[in-house]
Amino acid sequence: MARFMHLISIDDLSKDDIVHILKRAEEFEDVARGLKVSKLLEGKILTNLFFEPSTRTRMSFETAMKRLGGDVINMTAQEASSIAKGESLADTIRVISKYVDVIVIRHPLEGSARFASEHSEVPVINAGDGAGQHPTQTLLDLYTIMKECGRIEGLKIALMGDLKYSRTVHSLIKALNLFDNEIYLISPESLRLPEEFLEEVKAKEVTLDEVIEEIDVLYVTRIQRERFPDEEEYRKVAGSYRITAETLSKAKENLIVMHPLPRVDEIDASVDKTRHAKYFDQAFYGVPVRMAILCEVLL
Numbered sequence: 001m002a003r004f005m006h007l008i009s010i011d012d013l014s015k016d017d018i019v020h021i022l023k024r025a026e027e028f029e030d031v032a033r034g035l036k037v038s039k040l041l042e043g044k045i046l047t048n049l050f051f052e053p054s055t056r057t058r059m060s061f062e063t064a065m066k067r068l069g070g071d072v073i074n075m076t077a078q079e080a081s082s083i084a085k086g087e088s089l090a091d092t093i094r095v096i097s098k099y100v101d102v103i104v105i106r107h108p109l110e111g112s113a114r115f116a117s118e119h120s121e122v123p124v125i126n127a128g129d130g131a132g133q134h135p136t137q138t139l140l141d142l143y144t145i146m147k148e149c150g151r152i153e154g155l156k157i158a159l160m161g162d163l164k165y166s167r168t169v170h171s172l173i174k175a176l177n178l179f180d181n182e183i184y185l186i187s188p189e190s191l192r193l194p195e196e197f198l199e200e201v202k203a204k205e206v207t208l209d210e211v212i213e214e215i216d217v218l219y220v221t222r223i224q225r226e227r228f229p230d231e232e233e234y235r236k237v238a239g240s241y242r243i244t245a246e247t248l249s250k251a252k253e254n255l256i257v258m259h260p261l262p263r264v265d266e267i268d269a270s271v272d273k274t275r276h277a278k279y280f281d282q283a284f285y286g287v288p289v290r291m292a293i294l295c296e297v298l299l
């Protein structure tokens with residue numbers, strides 16, 4: 001029995017659901033690496049409905065589906081689909097849900113994935129709704145922490161960068177709080193975490209210098225330029241933080257540095273060769289985790 005039909009917000013999942021998905025993902029690692037063959041999702045079709053750019057999320061869903069024997073159809077560019085003729089999102093979803101078994105949607109408007117799920121006959125997975133939520137990213141972030149730190153609770157975790165607009169942070173912070181981690185927030189003044197989150201989760205605003213020696217995880221995000229209402233505001237903060245190998249010289253030996261990617265200039269290439277860099281492994285973990293999510297909603 002599926003534990004949930006749609007996956008729209010990390011709030012849709014209990015602690016137990018999260019642990020279940022992470023365990024299941026671990027069982028899929030060999031299939032994700034192409035070392036083992038599985039036909040678990042044979043006959044099932046996924047569609048990627050992306051109204052915003054994506055590399056990792058779209059491709060890892062596609063990889064996950066295909067490595068499990070399923071099929072994928074991607075919507076063509078918006079200009080070439082009926083959306084260009086003025087079709088509403090509700091109608092698009094109503095129709096597509098008659099063709100496929102699961103819809104993965106990314107859209108610039110907050111609340112769009114929830115709205116889509118209300119018009120769909122098949123499971124809808126939110127792959128990012130504006131500055132709202134990105135729950136599948138959170139599951140792979142937790143999986144990365146589990147694999148690289150050995151646990152997902154009782155850790156000291158710093159979230160750094162654009163905490164105002166990063167949907168990956170908005171999802172992740174809730175999950176980290178659920179598992180009793182100590183959360184630190186590091187951001188430029190104008191990109192602080194919105195108040196509504198601080199009412200819900202326990203987190204402390206600090207500087208990197210204050211915590212670098214004690215943290216287990218440093219999760220960095222890029223400035224979400226496309227969410228800024230005003231380009232001038234973006235220019236004021238652009239380039240205002242940057243992690244280098246030198247920045248990490250005082251860190252614990254087993255500190256891990258994560259990033260949902262794409263990075264712009266917030267993590268210098270000098271970090272890539274350090275033992276701390278885990279962002280490329282993190283991108284791989286998206287495959288087994290999305291396999292586990294797809295099995296959850298499709299089987």
Ligand code: NCD
Pocket residue numbers: 056057128134137167168221222224260261262
């Ligand atoms: C993130 C996103 O789309 O929110 N990317 C991703 O899914 N890995 C992060 C970002 O775009 O900065």
